[in-house]
Amino acid sequence: MARVYNFSAGPAVLPLEVLEQARDEMLDWRGSGMSVMEMSHRGKEFTAIAEQAEADLRELLAVPAEYRVLFLQGGASSQFAAIPMNLLRGKTKADYLNTGTWSKKAIAEAKRYCTVNVAASAEDRKFTYAPAQDALQLDPDAAYLHYTPNETIHGVEFDYIPDAGDVPLVADLSSAILSRPIDVNRYALIYAGAQKNVGPAGLTLVIVRDDLLGQCLPATPTMFDYRTHAGDGSMYNTPPTYAWYLAGLVFQWLKKRGGLAAMAETNGRKASKLYAAIDASGLYANPVTVANRSWMNVPFTLADAELDAPFLAQAKANGLVALKGHRSVGGMRASIYNSMPEAGVDALIAFMAEFERTNG
Ligand SMILES: *Cc1c(COP(=O)(O)O)cnc(C)c1O
Secondary structure (H helix, E strand, C coil): CCCCCCCCCCCCCHHHHHHHHHHHHHCCCCCCCHHHHHHCCCCCCHHHHHHHHHHHHHHHCCCCCCCCEECCCCHHHHHHHHHHHHHHHCCEEEEEECCCCHHHHHHCCCHCCCCEEEEHHHHHHHCCCCCCHCCCCCCCCCCCCCECCCCCCCCCEEECCCCCCCEEEEEEEECCCCCCCCCHHHCEEEEEEECCCCCCCEECCCCCCCHHCCCCCCCHHHCHHHHHCCCCCCCCCCHHHHHHHHHHHHHHHHHHHCHHHHHHHHHHHHHHHHHHHHCCCCCCCCCCCCHEEEECEEEEECCCCCHHHHHHHHHHHEEEECCCCCCCCCCCECCCCCCCCCHHHHHHHHHHHHHHHHCC
């Protein structure tokens, strides 16, 4: 069996140990005589799996008791609509920070439900930085402030948590959740599609403070009302059971490795050495302001775009795959989530140096 180093932005690499465990338990989950895929979501086996996963996630992120953790479907993109539906609570305006493709999509969707105030935009410099706190034109009457702590496509990560005063703060953490410890108390709501840094596609996590529930827009579909899921342990209808189980295995894997403080140490080291290699080279470049460079998604260009195709082909021949950048940005992108071993980053750096030596 040949496993490659997979730098895909999502769905992305999962820990080998997790996949092996899932394989071993595939046909018979712990003496149940069936696969987790075949279990009733209301049976005692799956209930145990679900509760363990939630407890482990709460422990990893130190989620306070007054927050609900929801295991949903629909992707982060469904949350772009669910957030205004649930959080406007009689108000008509919301603040958004525009820092890249995902912020733009969240803004476009929110505009269907309310007046969006773009409190800051990094579009003036092609989304290569995160606006500073003192540049935010915040509206004290906004129902909430939405931002994207890590922009997956542009490789831009906030180096601070915006202070919105009493206005609830909402974060799309799809590509950075679990990459380092965070202070959940600073947020009213955190959401993330699972397929970047949590588990397989099909699961969406929402962590929301209790007091924000129960005031959604009148026409909100039952499935988009957070209360529906919060009151029912995310079991109002059939949840994405197998993705939930696999995410639970990832949470166990993270705990065994020392939790998020340990992940932060490894992730910081992986990112620094890759950026250092890019900065030291004459062939590769990354345009993002140093303080805002993402730990998870590292875009870079080659000095001559003609070299893109041979770079990708030779990388693939060396077992380094999915390095092509997003079509909107071009060049390359190495996504180096929790599950990307440090050895994979080392292999990429060595390959990049060798490619530069022979083609630069
Ligand atoms: C991938 C991504 C999304 C979209 O997620 P889906 O689950 O595909 O809807 C939204 N926001 C960010 C920051 C992402 O990285």
